[in-house]
Amino acid sequence: MSLKNKTALITGASSGIGTACARTLANRGYSVIASGRNKQKIQSLAESIDGHFIVADLNDTNQIKKLFSEAGERIDILINSAGVAPKAPIINGELSNFRELLNVNVLALTLCCQFALKKFDPDKGGHIINLSSMSGHRVPPSGGFYAATKFAVKAVTEALRSELKASNNKTRVAMISPGFVDTPLLDLYFKGDKEKLKQLKNEIHMLDPINVAESVAHIIEAPSHVEIGDIQLRPTGQAI
């Protein structure tokens, strides 16, 4: 199958890493379905890459169902890039932030995996890539509940892989665990501490979303007998 015939559905395509994945895969010949909440952004992205777009708020289970029913008969690749990172310390974080983190980073990602599996070729399987984080491997001091959700992404990804092997499903599953990537997400993560973010950006040459997108391409283009499980990708200057 040529790349042109492979379809990748990307959540969180309206910004940051998701947008970079959409552009990178389209440049390499994949058909791209870009999903996000912000219609204007995904529509103009889709137009610029000759792809499709579907608006969906992943906080809403019905919209997740609608996303996959509108995605067509068959997809080959799912990239779960949608994610949120409001400040959510365990001691005094707000319940609404905990809920949004769980809903988008864990539950929506899990449901998207479930729905995507039904759209993959039943014999050949497909490819799922979940955006985890270095915060899914160790808990930074300011990690709070965000880190809990990224540990959950690691568990979901590994559990899914085991279940697929047990049922002889050829779908390959991977996650990518970036350190700091220069996207709007960091403004949320460091909300209330803009100076800290400014200082970090001065000290560290952060990753560009394109660096993560190139790892995505590397994973999905690995030979079929090679399954990459996780890529940890940090800016060279990031200490932890």
Ligand SMILES: NC(=O)c1ccc[n+]([C@@H]2O[C@H](COP(=O)([O-])OP(=O)(O)OC[C@H]3O[C@@H](n4cnc5c(N)ncnc54)[C@H](OP(=O)(O)O)[C@@H]3O)[C@@H](O)[C@H]2O)c1
């Ligand atoms: N940036 C980093 O340093 C970093 C590091 C490690 C891991 N990550 C992970 O990488 C992934 C992408 O992050 P990013 O840095 O590219 O962030 P970003 O630029 O803020 O993009 C986040 C994307 O998620 C979408 N999204 C958020 N809530 C949604 C919802 N309820 N329904 C549908 N879409 C929703 C946003 O859509 P709208 O634009 O419509 O809101 C946006 O497209 C996330 O899972 C994040 O945790 C990021």
